Amino acid sequence: MERVNIVETNLEFGELLEREYTDAIVIHHTGNPTDDDLSAEEIHQSHLNQGWVGIGYHFVIRKDGTIERGRPEWAIGSHAYGENSHTIGIHVCGNFEIGAPTEIQLGKLAHLIGNLCADYDIPTDRAHIVGHRELMPTACPGKNLFSHIDDIVGNANWYRYGAEKTSQTQNNEIPEVKIWNFFKSKKLNDYAVAGIMGNLYAESGLISNNLQNSYEILGSDEEYTAKVDSGEYSKETFVNDGAGYGLAQWTYFARKAALYDFAKQKGASIGDLDMQLEFLWAELLDSYVSLVNALMDAQSVKQASDAFLLDFERPADQSEGQKARRAGYSQEFYEDYAGKAGDANMSEKRYNTVDELPDWAKWTIERMIEQGIINGDGAGLDLSKDMLRTFVIVERMLRR
Numbered sequence: 001m002e003r004v005n006i007v008e009t010n011l012e013f014g015e016l017l018e019r020e021y022t023d024a025i026v027i028h029h030t031g032n033p034t035d036d037d038l039s040a041e042e043i044h045q046s047h048l049n050q051g052w053v054g055i056g057y058h059f060v061i062r063k064d065g066t067i068e069r070g071r072p073e074w075a076i077g078s079h080a081y082g083e084n085s086h087t088i089g090i091h092v093c094g095n096f097e098i099g100a101p102t103e104i105q106l107g108k109l110a111h112l113i114g115n116l117c118a119d120y121d122i123p124t125d126r127a128h129i130v131g132h133r134e135l136m137p138t139a140c141p142g143k144n145l146f147s148h149i150d151d152i153v154g155n156a157n158w159y160r161y162g163a164e165k166t167s168q169t170q171n172n173e174i175p176e177v178k179i180w181n182f183f184k185s186k187k188l189n190d191y192a193v194a195g196i197m198g199n200l201y202a203e204s205g206l207i208s209n210n211l212q213n214s215y216e217i218l219g220s221d222e223e224y225t226a227k228v229d230s231g232e233y234s235k236e237t238f239v240n241d242g243a244g245y246g247l248a249q250w251t252y253f254a255r256k257a258a259l260y261d262f263a264k265q266k267g268a269s270i271g272d273l274d275m276q277l278e279f280l281w282a283e284l285l286d287s288y289v290s291l292v293n294a295l296m297d298a299q300s301v302k303q304a305s306d307a308f309l310l311d312f313e314r315p316a317d318q319s320e321g322q323k324a325r326r327a328g329y330s331q332e333f334y335e336d337y338a339g340k341a342g343d344a345n346m347s348e349k350r351y352n353t354v355d356e357l358p359d360w361a362k363w364t365i366e367r368m369i370e371q372g373i374i375n376g377d378g379a380g381l382d383l384s385k386d387m388l389r390t391f392v393i394v395e396r397m398l399r400r
């Protein structure tokens, strides 16, 4: 992996304590009323003036992309109250409530995160790379940087692993676009594709390496996936552990065994999105012919969504409420993608008030406003649909 360049600053500190372990990275901005570009040295001085032992952040990324060393990497920082003992703090210069980060800042931030995740063996995902505001009520790192964090994490993965392993997270083809295009290529109509996607979203959030949340005692999504791929977690254990896994949350032993064999035969990771889509399609053609026919003939999103729920997913809860919830997700996909064959563009619609929010996102966003994580008054929420989806997924992960 290519290493990002870090400019040494040789700052002098008071007494520092060593950090014993590192499992997360916290992103900050400057947040001064003017959109400042402070050096590590200037921040060091101001933190010394506050009576601290020196700059609280480990890295400072200037507007021109230069990465300056702050507090030594081995030391416990002072940047995220209550979370310093296990995190690294990165400061990106600017006030991103009013200004926007530069392209080069975003690129260098992703590269640095990719390096650090590899160094400390931290999963490069949204559970381990967070904005300061996700830990406490603060605007930091500003809405105009916070809105990029998903992309930054995707790009950090790219720096860490290279292009070939990042089909799940790489920014230029997000999973839902790939999934839409895959089923469209199978000649399904828009109702059917939306109906399938709404159900898959309810199962896994469209995350192909998703491990059923209640089983995360077995490890994070990434850890579990890596163990299955490496063989540390045997086929027999994988098949019989009862945990739902992947896009469709395959759970039943025979279906997990078939998925496992299919992945091995393809030489793909068990969490690979392309492999799972092909497997899902093969499963449908093999064992669910009448469902495929019903999908081909679907005359509405609701019809397709219900059919997929009842014939394929068969969850314990098949109530009208469950059907409505899934049909609601399906409708969202339909509105975003129908008629746009092969078009990767996301819906541009922004949601500015709680009333405008789709029902599936309301509860999460209201809760985030209550906790001061996002600003609910006056200025408008300015959230896109994919930001809403991300918040809902993250919130569900945190709630487990």
Ligand SMILES: [Zn+2]
Pocket: 027, 028, 029, 079, 132, 140, 141
């Ligand atoms: Zn901060």
